[in-house]
Amino acid sequence: MDGRIGISHLEKVYGEGSERTKAIDDLSFDIDGGEFTSVVGPSGCGKSTLLYIIAGFLDITNGTVSVDGTPIDGPGTDRGVVFQDYALFPWRTVKENVLYGLEEAGVPDEEADATAQRFIDMMDLSGFENKYPKELSGGMKQRVALARTLAYDPKILLMDEPFGALDQPLRETLQDQLIDIWGDLDKTVVFITHDVEEAVYLSERVMIMTRHPGTKKTVTEVDLDRSRPREDIVTSEEFTRKKNEVWRSLREETKSEVQP
Amino acid sequence: MDVDVRSLDASSVVDSLKSIYSLVLLLVLWEVVTRMGLIYPYFLPQLSVVIDEFVLLVSSGQMIHAAYLTLMRAFVGLAGAAVAGVVIGILCARNALFEWFFDPIIKIGYPVPVISLVPVFMLWFGIGDVSKIIMVVVGTFWPVAVNARDATRQVDRNLIRSARMMGTGDRRLLWRVILPAASPGIFTGLQIATPIALIITFVFEMVAGGGGLGALEIAGVRGFNSAQTYAVIFAIIAIGLVLDRLLRAARTRLLDWT
Numbered sequence: 001m002d003g004r005i006g007i008s009h010l011e012k013v014y015g016e017g018s019e020r021t022k023a024i025d026d027l028s029f030d031i032d033g034g035e036f037t038s039v040v041g042p043s044g045c046g047k048s049t050l051l052y053i054i055a056g057f058l059d060i061t062n063g064t065v066s067v068d069g070t071p072i073d074g075p076g077t078d079r080g081v082v083f084q085d086y087a088l089f090p091w092r093t094v095k096e097n098v099l100y101g102l103e104e105a106g107v108p109d110e111e112a113d114a115t116a117q118r119f120i121d122m123m124d125l126s127g128f129e130n131k132y133p134k135e136l137s138g139g140m141k142q143r144v145a146l147a148r149t150l151a152y153d154p155k156i157l158l159m160d161e162p163f164g165a166l167d168q169p170l171r172e173t174l175q176d177q178l179i180d181i182w183g184d185l186d187k188t189v190v191f192i193t194h195d196v197e198e199a200v201y202l203s204e205r206v207m208i209m210t211r212h213p214g215t216k217k218t219v220t221e222v223d224l225d226r227s228r229p230r231e232d233i234v235t236s237e238e239f240t241r242k243k244n245e246v247w248r249s250l251r252e253e254t255k256s257e258v259q260p
Numbered sequence: 261m262d263v264d265v266r267s268l269d270a271s272s273v274v275d276s277l278k279s280i281y282s283l284v285l286l287l288v289l290w291e292v293v294t295r296m297g298l299i300y301p302y303f304l305p306q307l308s309v310v311i312d313e314f315v316l317l318v319s320s321g322q323m324i325h326a327a328y329l330t331l332m333r334a335f336v337g338l339a340g341a342a343v344a345g346v347v348i349g350i351l352c353a354r355n356a357l358f359e360w361f362f363d364p365i366i367k368i369g370y371p372v373p374v375i376s377l378v379p380v381f382m383l384w385f386g387i388g389d390v391s392k393i394i395m396v397v398v399g400t401f402w403p404v405a406v407n408a409r410d411a412t413r414q415v416d417r418n419l420i421r422s423a424r425m426m427g428t429g430d431r432r433l434l435w436r437v438i439l440p441a442a443s444p445g446i447f448t449g450l451q452i453a454t455p456i457a458l459i460i461t462f463v464f465e466m467v468a469g470g471g472g473l474g475a476l477e478i479a480g481v482r483g484f485n486s487a488q489t490y491a492v493i494f495a496i497i498a499i500g501l502v503l504d505r506l507l508r509a510a511r512t513r514l515l516d517w518t
Binding site: 076 | 416418419421422423424425427428432436437440443516518
């Protein structure tokens with residue numbers, strides 16, 4: 001399946017001379033096509049840097065990052081990014097935002113319109129097509145951002161703490177929606193979060209990163225039956241065990257922050 | 261224009277007068293004080309005399325022609341400054357070489373009271389339309405350029421990243437993302453520049469003549485017909501008000517997403 005991400009001996013250094021700081025050090029990690037992977041780590045561990053490197057926004061200092069075997073060279077439509085701050089085009093309505101990627105791809109108007117409407121409906125945004133982003137709540141904005149990204153059909157979804165600014169009930173709704181989408185659309189998902197429960201609930205694998213410079217610390221495989229309702233999953237023994245495993249590993253890193 | 265007759269009944273007239281009651285009071289005071297002969301008429305003629313003069317100047321076509329000259333000079337100049345200011349402002353924000361070259365120039369140029377350069381412009385370009393228009397361009401370029409530059413710099417980086425991710429190339433990025441995202445700031449620059457364009461035109465016309473409202477206004481003082489001066493001031497106030505309202509209306513309409 002397409003959408004494989006290969007990260008090999010990745011090193012990222014910011015700045016020069018005395019300003020030089022190593023954000024990521026010797027990180028190797030492979031993500032299969034269609035896999036849902038979360039990345040957790042203490043703040044400043046370079047998890048967002050990692051995501052932006054995969055997105056093609058940032059240069060690599062050393063090592064390689066590739067998608068389906070091809071080294072990444074800048075942003076591209078094989079990947080889609082969902083930001084915490086939504087990054088919707090404020091001058092475009094909901095519908096026009098969702099249409100953007102399709103317009104850029106040169107999809108004929110009628111087909112683009114149908115596709116956009118499909119994802120608007122999928123994200124429960126029907127009736128809001130002609131609203132501007134300023135008229136929407138945070139949760140709805142993030143739904144529009146997801147619909148906009150899904151509409152142009154990238155193989156890989158890169159999500160940078162997408163639900164971090166939302167309140168708990170809304171987060172849970174969007175998490176469940178994301179699981180459904182992931183199940184239906186076969187996307188590779190790389191999900192950055194600092195919320196252990198969110199990471200375990202959503203992903204098949206959770207990568208915990210070391211503090212500074214960031215690199216792969218441990219990887220926890222999570223094999224939950226996600227077709228069950230949320231309350232069954234979060235109260236299951238398996239879920240609690242995995243959550244504690246990730247939490248303990250992460251805890252070691254945050255502790256080292258307090259005790260130098 | 262649609263005029264709703266019902267809105268013209270007595271109570272609504274009273275309402276609209278109430279909203280500007282202090283102005284009405286001042287105008288009444290003006291008429292009373294001048295009628296009582298408390299002020300030498302050459303300094304301040306009676307309001308009713310000024311209104312008569314205004315009507316005369318408008319009906320004879322003099323005021324219309326003068327307003328046309330002034331507005332033409334101000335807006336041709338403003339259009340030039342808008343194009344140059346937006347282009348250079350955006351280039352400064354997006355290109356290091358342009359920033360290196362223009363930033364110091366803008367830093368020095370913006371605070372210069374451009375009116376002080378009128379004699380130089382007369383020396384170089386004469387006293388005709390061209391001279392006035394160039395002066396308006398030079399005077400209004402700065403606020404347009406600075407606002408365009410700052411608005412472009414402040415475009416949310418993640419908007420640009422999102423667009424690139426969705427396949428927008430370098431050249432299209434300007435039209436697809438940067439211009440629309442910066443348009444509120446660019447519009448602000450134009451709103452600031454519009455009264456400046458009018459001020460420059462009025463002053464230049466007063467100093468150098470060549471027709472226009474400024475020339476007509478100062479001719480009143482020089483020709484011992486101060487009613488003409490005040491009538492032109494009324495016209496200038498009206499033009500300023502109408503332009504301000506038009507720009508605000510255009511802003512709400514064009515930038516309803518902000």
